[in-house]
Amino acid sequence: MSVIPLEVEKLRVTYQGAEVLSQIELKVDKGDYIGIVGPNGSGKTTLVRAVLGLVPLASGRVVLFGKDQHEFKDWKKIGYLPQRITYLDQRFPANVDEVVAAGLIASRPYPKKMTFADRDRVGDILKDLGIADLRGRMIGRLSGGQQQRVLLARALVHAPELLLLDEPTTALDPGTREMFYAFLQKINKTQKTTILFVSHDPVTMGKYASKLLYLDKKVVFFGTFDDFCLSPDMTRYFGEGQHLICHRHG
Amino acid sequence: MFTDIQEALQFAFIQRALIAGCFVALCCAFLGVFLVLKRFALIGDGLAHISFATIAIGLLVHVTPIFVSLPLVVLAALLILRLTDKSLMFGDAAIGLLSAMGVAVGVLIASVAGGFNVDLFSYLFGNILSVSQMEVVLSVVLSLLIMGAVKFFYHDLFAVTFDQDHAQVSGIRVGLVNKVLIILTALTVVLGIKVVGTMLVSSLIIFPAVSALFVARNFKSAILLATLFSVVSVIIGIFISYVWNLPSGATIVCVNFFIFLGVFLFRGKR
Numbered sequence: 404m405s406v407i408p409l410e411v412e413k414l415r416v417t418y419q420g421a422e423v424l425s426q427i428e429l430k431v432d433k434g435d436y437i438g439i440v441g442p443n444g445s446g447k448t449t450l451v452r453a454v455l456g457l458v459p460l461a462s463g464r465v466v467l468f469g470k471d472q473h474e475f476k477d478w479k480k481i482g483y484l485p486q487r488i489t490y491l492d493q494r495f496p497a498n499v500d501e502v503v504a505a506g507l508i509a510s511r512p513y514p515k516k517m518t519f520a521d522r523d524r525v526g527d528i529l530k531d532l533g534i535a536d537l538r539g540r541m542i543g544r545l546s547g548g549q550q551q552r553v554l555l556a557r558a559l560v561h562a563p564e565l566l567l568l569d570e571p572t573t574a575l576d577p578g579t580r581e582m583f584y585a586f587l588q589k590i591n592k593t594q595k596t597t598i599l600f601v602s603h604d605p606v607t608m609g610k611y612a613s614k615l616l617y618l619d620k621k622v623v624f625f626g627t628f629d630d631f632c633l634s635p636d637m638t639r640y641f642g643e644g645q646h647l648i649c650h651r652h653g
Numbered sequence: 654m655f656t657d658i659q660e661a662l663q664f665a666f667i668q669r670a671l672i673a674g675c676f677v678a679l680c681c682a683f684l685g686v687f688l689v690l691k692r693f694a695l696i697g698d699g700l701a702h703i704s705f706a707t708i709a710i711g712l713l714v715h716v717t718p719i720f721v722s723l724p725l726v727v728l729a730a731l732l733i734l735r736l737t738d739k740s741l742m743f744g745d746a747a748i749g750l751l752s753a754m755g756v757a758v759g760v761l762i763a764s765v766a767g768g769f770n771v772d773l774f775s776y777l778f779g780n781i782l783s784v785s786q787m788e789v790v791l792s793v794v795l796s797l798l799i800m801g802a803v804k805f806f807y808h809d810l811f812a813v814t815f816d817q818d819h820a821q822v823s824g825i826r827v828g829l830v831n832k833v834l835i836i837l838t839a840l841t842v843v844l845g846i847k848v849v850g851t852m853l854v855s856s857l858i859i860f861p862a863v864s865a866l867f868v869a870r871n872f873k874s875a876i877l878l879a880t881l882f883s884v885v886s887v888i889i890g891i892f893i894s895y896v897w898n899l900p901s902g903a904t905i906v907c908v909n910f911f912i913f914l915g916v917f918l919f920r921g922k923r
Contacts, residue, residue, distance in 0.1 A: 455822045478824030485818060495690060496869040497815055505812045509823030515808040541870060557819070 408565040414463035434595040438608025441618035479510035482563030493543040506557035547574035670781040674887040676796035680841040682883035685862030697855035699748035700842040703755035709762040730839035779850030779902040849902035860909035
């Protein structure tokens with residue numbers, strides 16, 4: 404029996420005394436593709452960051468691959484693409500290969516070394532994402548969309564089992580976005596990669612994800628799209644919005 | 654000029670200055686790139702000011718100042734990191750507070766104890782031409798340790814400098830890596846005091862890194878270029894100061910400035 408990638412129990416997160424997330428309960432099965440949606444300020448990014456230990460929990464528990472978050476050490480099983488690249492200075496002297504390789508080497512034991520096989524792996528993932536031509540280019544000189552794809556390559560290069568993506572398509576043009584969704588669908592189906600995808604767009608999520616997590620500081624809905632579409636509670640909550648999502652799904 | 658340089662190379666004090674200076678320059682360049690990119694460039698300046706107090710303590714208790722400075726400056730560096738990490742205050746404010754206290758304590762000790770003002774103030778601007786055999790050995794050994802540590806933690810330092818959150822999520826012990834960086838910086842600053850003095854040591858960390866960042870095309874080349882600029886500035890600075898009888902520390906800093914200017918103009922023309 405495979406280990407459950409992620410369980411969240413009674414999670415509560417506060418920021419300067421205000422409750423940002425309340426009583427979040429979540430069980431993510433292997434191979435799930437979950438679209439996390441909700442209005443601005445609903446706690447989507449905070450949930451992802453709390454799961455990864457980047458923000459402190461006020462109470463509750465996060466279990467990653469059967470281990471409490473504080474005891475979890477097997478970080479190579481996780482891939483993460485943050486929401487915005489605010490830290491990325493145009494003058495930062497790193498090229499695409501160095502940035503992507505960082506995702507491959509980081510979780511290794513000491514002494515950490517870059518091998519020829521690692522270089523090949525970096526080349527492969529860049530090719531898979533259609534950005535092989537960016538090899539050797541400085542990350543700070545790329546467009547927002549190109550940078551986002553490079554950072555996605557960094558998140559994917561070590562073939563993670565659980566992938567957390569925080570609004571990864573905001574800087575992508577429509578063509579690249581479709582290619583990106585198709586790639587995620589492929590690794591979800593063929594490698595059983597579990598995906599948590601934060602988005603502002605429940606309609607697009609309805610096309611690709613297998614489950615929907617609707618957040619508004621608490622869990623409004625979590626389940627399959629079929630359950631969502633048939634739920635009278637959700638009809639009351641969303642009104643016409645529910646039909647829009649359900650119409651696009653399938 | 655060439656004859657003067659040949660003549661200079663015959664002197665043991667010039668040989669000692671070149672060896673110690675080049676090793677310290679290597680450390681400064683290695684660490685400088687990480688510190689500048691992490692917006693922590695001024696920590697070298699702060700730690701140098703703190704070392705002014707530790708030198709005064711060393712002179713007061715008649716212990717070779719470098720042996721007092723090494724542990725105390727490392728402790729001060731860890732304190733700055735803790736104040737910043739715990740979000741008790743902004744990083745630059747923490748550096749400012751401790752550096753001001755460092756200078757104040759140094760001046761107070763000198764004033765109260767009396768008798769070693771000249772010695773203490775000679776550390777303000779350093780004098781690499783007076784570096785002793787023991788100081789050369791210490792500089793080489795510590796520099797090799799520092800460079801070894803940077804090589805060992807290179808991938809972690811890169812990941813933490815580029816994206817601290819992602820580094821943490823990748824399993825890197827970010828706190829440990831930051832501590833290593835700050836301890837190595839403290840050791841380097843203490844070693845650099847003899848080369849350019851407490852007032853100018855941060856320039857050895859900042860100038861070569863900033864010059865390299867203008868022209869580097871990847872991270873490794875940034876470190877290599879910073880190393881090149883740093884070592885070249887120390888060698889040229891020592892020779893110029895010998896030939897024209899100028900203060901060595903200030904001369905090294907000025908050479909660094911001209912390298913920076915050259916790189917800046919070269920970049921503008923590309």
